[in-house]
Amino acid sequence: MRSSLDEVYRQYIGELQRYLYFLCRNHHTAEDLVQETFYRAYLYLESYSDEKVKAWLFRVAHNVFIDRLRKEGRVDLYEAEYFERAADKETPETLWFGHELSLKVKRILExxxxxxxxxxxxxxxxGFTxxxxxxxxxxxxxxxxxxxxRARHKLRxxxxxxGSCSHDRGF
Structure with missing residues (x-):
């Protein structure tokens, strides 16, 4: 069971870190939240029922983020250069963010x-349903x-x- 959690960790750490970073906009806080996510995943691995592991991990990450918000109040620190120095430069998400997501789009999303x-x-x-x-x-x-x-409408x-346009899945 431990080896499967290690595999899951290696497979999803990059995506979880990008997701949590974009929510809290602080590299160090995102790293802490990722570690807390995997810690909780390890603790509650027994309660994991055959749902998709990626969706389950993102659910745990969301709960960790909400807990942090409740505990510390609103997190509003920014690190704009995070996407340029992300560890997984070869993933589709970082390529998409690096080439398609302009500074204007980032500001709109934030x-x-x-x-x-x-x-x-x-x-x-x-890519969740x-x-x-x-x-x-x-x-x-x-x-x-x-x-x-509403998010799509505001972005559009x-x-x-x-005078810009976007090429992602929902536009």
Missing amino acids: ALPLAQRQAWLLYEVH YAEGAGILDISLASYKIALF EKLQEG
């Missing part, structure tokens, strides 16, 4: 309400779809103001 930003990240960047994303955020499917719709609206 300005979105947390629920909309999380819904957009889970669907557009990490609507149901998986709603499960990770522990909200109804309808609420998830509304948050994703702001990009059209500047």
Whole structure:
């Protein structure tokens, strides 16, 4: 069982770190949250039921992030250069962020309400289905779809103001 957790760790650490970084916008806090995520995953491995491991880990990460918010209040520290020095430079997400996501898009995403930003990240960047994303955020499917719709709408609206367009899955 330990070797399978090690494999899961190696497979998903990069994605979890990018997801948590984008939520808290602090490299060191994201690293702490990733470690806490895997610690909790290790503790609750026995309660893991045959759901998809990626969705389960992101659910644990979401809960860790929410716990941190409750404990410390709003986290608003920024490290804009994180995406340029991310460890996994060869992953599709970092290539997409590095080549397609302009500074304007990053600012628009950061300005979105947390629920909309999380819904957009889970669907557009990490490839979760609507149901998986709603499960990770522990909200109804309808609420998830509304948050994703509003995030897309705001992003599209702001990009059209500047004459840009996006090529991701939902636009």
